Amino acid sequence: MPGLEDLYREIILDHYSNPRNRGELEVPPAVRSEGFNPLCGDETVVYLLLKDGMIDDIAIGGRGCSISSSSASMMSALVKGKSVEQVRDFTKIFKLMLSVHEGTLGGDHSHPISENATQNIGPARELGQDLGDSPDPSARLLTDDELASLGDLAALQGVVKFPVRIKCALLPWNTLTQSLVEALGTG
Amino acid sequence: MPGLEDLYREIILDHYSNPRNRGELEVPPAVRSEGFNPLCGDETVVYLLLKDGMIDDIAIGGRGCSISSSSASMMSALVKGKSVEQVRDFTKIFKLMLSVHEGTLGGDHSHPISENATQNIGPARELGQDLGDSPDPSARLLTDDELASLGDLAALQGVVKFPVRIKCALLPWNTLTQSLVEALGTG
Amino acid sequence: MPPLRVEMTNSIDTELIQKDFPILSTQVNGQRLVYLDSAASSQKPIQVLEAMDKYYSTTHANVHRGVYAIAENATNLYERARVVVGRFIGAPNPAREIVFTKNATEAVNLVAYSWGRANLTNSDVVLLTEMEHHANIVPWQILAQQLGFEIRFIPIDRSGYLNLSEIDSLLSGVKLVGVTASSNVLGTITEISDLIGRAHSVGALVIVDGAQFVPHLPANVQEIGCDFFVATGHKMLGPTGIGFLWGRETLLDAMPAFLGGGEMICDVRKDGFTPNDLPYKFEAGTPPIAEAIGLMEAVAYLEKLGMANIRAHEIELVGYALDRLKSEFGKSIEIFGPSNPQDRGGVVSFSFKNLHPHDISQILDSEGVCIRAGHHCAKPLMRVLDVSATARASLYIYNDYADVEALVTGLYKADKFFGI
Amino acid sequence: MPPLRVEMTNSIDTELIQKDFPILSTQVNGQRLVYLDSAASSQKPIQVLEAMDKYYSTTHANVHRGVYAIAENATNLYERARVVVGRFIGAPNPAREIVFTKNATEAVNLVAYSWGRANLTNSDVVLLTEMEHHANIVPWQILAQQLGFEIRFIPIDRSGYLNLSEIDSLLSGVKLVGVTASSNVLGTITEISDLIGRAHSVGALVIVDGAQFVPHLPANVQEIGCDFFVATGHKMLGPTGIGFLWGRETLLDAMPAFLGGGEMICDVRKDGFTPNDLPYKFEAGTPPIAEAIGLMEAVAYLEKLGMANIRAHEIELVGYALDRLKSEFGKSIEIFGPSNPQDRGGVVSFSFKNLHPHDISQILDSEGVCIRAGHHCAKPLMRVLDVSATARASLYIYNDYADVEALVTGLYKADKFFGI
Ligand SMILES: Cc1ncc(COP(=O)(O)O)c(C=O)c1O
Ligand SMILES: Cc1ncc(COP(=O)(O)O)c(C=O)c1O
Ligand code: FES
């Protein structure tokens, strides 16, 4: 049974109470993107300033829960000063970390009551990988190096055990991707 | 438990195999009305010729089951030569005979399995009178005189025990009512 | 913080009732399940589950066309459910005026697609309220996109009541008013009778969203005086998969068909169809048969308890919850909606410190306490309240003082956990 | 008339299966229940009922928004049901392409109201077949009334097959083809792949009505090659109150919303709404949660038996029924549809002497034998066959030779009873 400490690691709470890079940037030269979480109605705003293929500056606005806020805060700290290339890699790794693996949904992640309820309810237990936020069929475990590359963000690993909150953790990253597209004028 | 003999009285089978007044009348002077039973798709056609407020002639077309066919046949025999007034009375009495009374739906009419199924299923048993073909809130038992006035048609009494077939028995009568309205140029 | 616990004075015996709800004796995270989310969906008593099982196990068949015994019986039960549900809300002619749908949302859409498309033009106005659920907003927006009419909103005041001070000017040009009988966020029991009177006086019809009303208060569409009324089974002890529309017979009769298919036709030719009589005209395809039977049993359960008793219980329990939350958390908690429990249904929405509602709910879950966090499908209202989400505890017949205390305890834990 | 009884050679063990269906051990009129009406609605195995009861008794909550354990669990189960159902029909991306509806009929209406309204104009043609169920006719007629397009019908030949000889000219101007994969009256398993290829070559899309196909044969939408596919839960061992639409993701993505309300929105403002992603965009309001879970269990049951085995069983049993009816009643019985059981699903429609189908059914009922009589929601087909109704026996996994014999015996009784 996953406890609250799996979800709310100390570092998460820290970023939640002391969000980094909170604010706005002037648009232009920066671009501004907003992302919605349709489940809760929360919104993340990302201001992004690129220079020579590098994240020159980033600021975070909007409102959300501790998970989306801390994810945004840690993300901003991580990507600042990195290349667009690197940011894309981080995004991939982060999403991979949060993809739901075979067995987790009906299995060890779930509360006791879930196990009861899925017992005998047909083929439920084998289908974890197709559900929710797992569009990536190549879902796999992260390597240690990959995990380490995420820094503080590794603390969000426990979110997989709380499927409804995965969208919270992804919200800033999806918004960042959007703003990259906008800033680069592609897509 | 109602048996088949409650539904298919001999006289009914007789009218079914030897339908009276089957055919067509010339239109005009006669009027022609058709009625549908949406449950089965069957159709009764009534040709009606009025003269001096009397049913001068009547003919029956269309196709239907033994219940609707015999009801039409017996109806045609009964109303021929009668006054419009009388026909309206017959219609009222006939419909009254087929209205479903309190208690009958969950009660004595039903097959054993119905009783099982409605047991404990909430307030089912008390609601007979509101269901199906009982738009008339003044539903009551017929007097002996009334029943006698229907002649052969009294044989259709057993139909109440087979609610789906009530519409069959009523189909010719509803069509007749329609054709009366048309013939009298009212409504 | 010694709880203010006192004996309930109303006649609802929650202890006895809880025994009828198998889920309430399960454990979540090692804790007793404290279910405070009945406004999203109520739990189901064993009687409802058994009625459906019994139906499937003894007499299931498709309805309306079968001549054999079990099919006739299924038809009788299904039609009986219609009458039972209709009587429960005071419908004058339930056998023709109750249309079973899949939920309350479909029922509103039915009115929008059928009545709306036939009666609204681009010069008309549809008047809603700021506290409507999306179910009574979006169908009108979809229609407005196609027909080009205007949608207006009756504002709410600071206490969460409808502000009717400008109602006369708001009503100008209005053909239809959509109003909730009880808000799923504020709890407000709206004063619809007055509004309906005024709407009728300018020739507008009124559709009432009774989804949060029917489970909690005695409802009578004739007394309310509305023209259409919708509600949903799963919030009133019934199963998922069923809701219903009540409409005035003359209105329904004049409305064109909505969904096409089996059941709703009298005849189909290659070149067209003739619709069936009411209520079948609006019930295309195989209806939710077992669900209607389950809903009939749910209504029987509510009637056995007595809606007046249920109401008394909820006023008492909601009053207790409001008192406890205010006395424990004072200015740290903001409770939305009327402060008088007489004016509220069973929901209590609040903001607590600057904690995000989802985080509150997550902490409460670890204590077995289920509340809802979010926009509650009322985003326009969220914008009026200037929040992105609220936390919402909602109370029902099986809830008691201990459940309210569990909520209070959980909030202390959340406060401590985030330590902000 | 000694019955031709032989041992079944397929691997479906009807005796074992019957034990899973509580209703099959009930008595009707003192007789064993012989249920020959699965084409109208199948019976439900105890596993399906138990899955739903278990859901309600342990983890019911409204889906998609709750952060607490039982709500997450309900959401997981509901979404898992979507994937299970999607995989069962070979959907490439079930999590986005399966939309749960209340029945197959709603699913067709969804396509008509959403895709149809956005893509059809008065110069277009919708091509249906003469053997369509009303569910795949009337929605197009309702739309045609509003948009003014033409509806054409592919004729059938005397043996109950689609007559595709004029298909090229029939297809001219066609934007959409609606075709049943298996007729609920004739039993015909249509050769849709050929038709779909031709339709696609003129740029038309194809909606396939799989209501009578999915319960009986292995179905794979990718192999079939259609664009939309609908089916219904209650005919495939599942509960009432649920059906589904499969559509190509790109098509669904481009389609406007149909029913408006909760769940289907991403944002709602006073001045408009933003629809949600697939598949939620098309699931307004609280969905049939327990019903989806019941349907998932039904699919598991069918998969356990194996669709190929079910098919083998039905070919054998239908072949037996055709033989027995013909050998017993010769020219007195007219059996509609293909004479080769390989080309048929589980239904056997017939005319018997000049007895009215409802009268036949009534007599059979007194023997505990349930068949359907009527137009089977296929009135245009009835006109083509020049009958007002047919009697229809339909066979499924729990039926066996004894059931066919009961039908034969019952027909003898009917013949004797009416003595015509
Ligand atoms: C071929 C066919 N299509 C569609 C339907 C409609 O199914 P439902 O009534 O569940 O919507 C049926 C069943 O009645 C059918 O037999
Ligand atoms: C006030 C109100 N109206 C309508 C609805 C919609 O009910 P359903 O989702 O069952 O259609 C709800 C519940 O979500 C509600 O609270
Ligand atoms: S709850 Fe809205 S982003 Fe987490």
Ligand code: FES
């Ligand atoms: S069955 Fe059609 S009228 Fe009797």
